[in-house]
Amino acid sequence: MADELEDAVATFLSDVDTAHGEYERGYVDADATLELVMNHVEDLREAYEE
Numbered sequence: 001m002a003d004e005l006e007d008a009v010a011t012f013l014s015d016v017d018t019a020h021g022e023y024e025r026g027y028v029d030a031d032a033t034l035e036l037v038m039n040h041v042e043d044l045r046e047a048y049e050e
Contacts, residue, residue, distance in 0.1 A: 004050070005047055008048070016040055019040075
């Protein structure tokens with residue numbers, strides 16, 4: 001489980017950094033960025049609970 005959780009955290013951080021960068025460059029709006037981040041939070045939560 002530790003490896004799976006570590007992978008999930010690494011993916012989460014990378015994806016959130018990417019989403020934030022795209023928002024900062026004006027590629028997406030705040031609502032789309034927040035929705036994407038929350039989807040990644042849910043994925044991370046599921047990996048933690050497994």
